[in-house]
Amino acid sequence: MAFLYNLFHYGLLIYAVSMLSCYIFLGTLAIVEAVKYLRRSRLTNYNLLASSPFAPSVSILAPAYNEGANIIENVRSLLSIYYNNLELIVINDGSKDDSMAKLIQAYQLEPVQLNYHQQLATKKVKAVYKSTNPVYSKLLVIDKENGGKADALNSGINLATNQYLVCIDVDCILEQDALLKLVKPFMDQTDKKVIATGGVVRIANSCVFKNGKLIDVNLPKDFLPRVQALEYIRAFLLGRMAWSNLNGLLLISGAFGAFDRQVAIDAGGYNHNTVGEDMELVVRMRRYMADRKIPYKVAFIPDPLCWTEAPASYQILGRQRNRWMRGTIETLSMHRKLFLNPKYGVLGLMSYPYWLFYELLAPIIEFTGFVIFLILAFMGYINWPFFAVLTAFILIFGWLFSTFAILMEVATFNQYKKRGELRKLILTAIVEPFAFHPFVVWSSIKGIWDLLRKKNSWGEMTRQGFNTAPTEAPKA
Numbered sequence: 497m498a499f500l501y502n503l504f505h506y507g508l509l510i511y512a513v514s515m516l517s518c519y520i521f522l523g524t525l526a527i528v529e530a531v532k533y534l535r536r537s538r539l540t541n542y543n544l545l546a547s548s549p550f551a552p553s554v555s556i557l558a559p560a561y562n563e564g565a566n567i568i569e570n571v572r573s574l575l576s577i578y579y580n581n582l583e584l585i586v587i588n589d590g591s592k593d594d595s596m597a598k599l600i601q602a603y604q605l606e607p608v609q610l611n612y613h614q615q616l617a618t619k620k621v622k623a624v625y626k627s628t629n630p631v632y633s634k635l636l637v638i639d640k641e642n643g644g645k646a647d648a649l650n651s652g653i654n655l656a657t658n659q660y661l662v663c664i665d666v667d668c669i670l671e672q673d674a675l676l677k678l679v680k681p682f683m684d685q686t687d688k689k690v691i692a693t694g695g696v697v698r699i700a701n702s703c704v705f706k707n708g709k710l711i712d713v714n715l716p717k718d719f720l721p722r723v724q725a726l727e728y729i730r731a732f733l734l735g736r737m738a739w740s741n742l743n744g745l746l747l748i749s750g751a752f753g754a755f756d757r758q759v760a761i762d763a764g765g766y767n768h769n770t771v772g773e774d775m776e777l778v779v780r781m782r783r784y785m786a787d788r789k790i791p792y793k794v795a796f797i798p799d800p801l802c803w804t805e806a807p808a809s810y811q812i813l814g815r816q817r818n819r820w821m822r823g824t825i826e827t828l829s830m831h832r833k834l835f836l837n838p839k840y841g842v843l844g845l846m847s848y849p850y851w852l853f854y855e856l857l858a859p860i861i862e863f864t865g866f867v868i869f870l871i872l873a874f875m876g877y878i879n880w881p882f883f884a885v886l887t888a889f890i891l892i893f894g895w896l897f898s899t900f901a902i903l904m905e906v907a908t909f910n911q912y913k914k915r916g917e918l919r920k921l922i923l924t925a926i927v928e929p930f931a932f933h934p935f936v937v938w939s940s941i942k943g944i945w946d947l948l949r950k951k952n953s954w955g956e957m958t959r960q961g962f963n964t965a966p967t968e969a970p971k972a
Contacts, residue, residue: 573708590642772823
């Protein structure tokens with residue numbers, strides 16, 4: 497029992513110290529990368545890029561399944577994006593609600609015969625629609641049998657004709673200059689080929705939208721969306737900025753990311769056999785380039801470019817985090833050859849081990865540690881002063897790290913400017929370890945259990961719909 501006691505105490509201490517050291521290292525890199533980006537962006541005239549006929553051609557892919565609550569507003573937002581060389585492909589993935597009927601009516605769609613070249617295998621495409629209204633000339637809609645998000649995206653890739661793909665959740669609202677900033681890294685002259693770029697995703701709950709555009713940014717009023725807003729600030733501004741600095745990004749958010757179309761096709765497109773198709777595609781594209789010894793980069797844009805509705809109930813949040821954990825395990829398992837493999841450089845020696853030890857194993861270690869703690873506490877083996885000091889150290893560090901992320905947000909893009917919002921975010925950081933983090937850990941454990949039981953369902957994500965400003969009635 498003494499061995500178990502020592503293993504528990506000192507093993508937990510070593511793991512915690514190594515994790516906190518990684519966070520400090522990544523936070524430092526994030527600052528460096530953010531400063532570099534802000535300096536570069538000051539010299540860029542995005543208006544010239546938007547109107548230039550030489551700007552990269554882009555196909556936006558927006559899969560939709562039962563998105564009737566927001567579909568019209570979301571498509572309107574995507575159509576209003578300021579960019580010259582663009583096509584928008586919405587993929588109705590066998591929705592059971594009125595999504596398709598709403599699209600047909602709102603955008604005056606009719607079936608058309610187009611050259612649909614099936615380079616990637618997908619479920620049957622029933623029809624391809626195009627608007628009869630020239631105002632919506634950029635819009636194409638695929639109506640297909642349900643096959644999941646990966647299948648829907650692959651059907652969009654088959655129809656797309658442009659050089660770059662921007663894959664977005666249809667329930668997202670983009671900033672007007674989002675596309676300009678996302679494609680810029682592809683145009684930068686470097687010795688490395690940019691194969692993908694990702695942008696910051698922010699929480700849209702409590703924000704106000706009108707005609708598909710964001711008109712008023714508000715910190716979410718409810719606790720669950722608000723704590724996710726804090727989580728996203730921490731993950732994007734610190735985590736992904738740091739990995740971008742190292743060229744070690746393993747993940748571009750499925751909500752909003754851009755890819756080199758030909759590289760994505762050559763790598764095999766989206767994988768149907770995982771619920772983490774966004775992460776798996778990035779890893780596979782990176783392996784594809786590394787195996788062929790082609791210098792490449794996966795870039796990240798720290799600007800707030802995309803706004804999405806966060807789960808507002810523990811039930812929906814639990815399904816989301818369950819799926820995220822299953823997707824992480826599936827991706828790391830599929831690409832286990834990367835682990836500590838010097839052939840893949842930063843990808844194999846740093847990125848993969850980090851995700852394995854501090855993303856995948858962290859909830860397992862936390863949950864197991866809690867169970868062992870209860871057993872040792874019941875048997876009277878806990879050194880309570882040591883335990884109290886260690887717990888206080890971890891909680892204080894977590895609060896300071898979150899506060900640092902909040903202050904970094906204020907110093908860079910400062911989205912939450914209203915009175916009291918900064919204070920609410922800091923208070924949320926204090927409450928997070930007690931009212932949010934344990935539930936996320938438990939959802940991850942359930943995800944692992946579901947994976948072992950071969951339960952591969954996506955999990956339905958019910959949307960409440962965006963907060964839209966009232967439209968003025970037409971004057972008589």
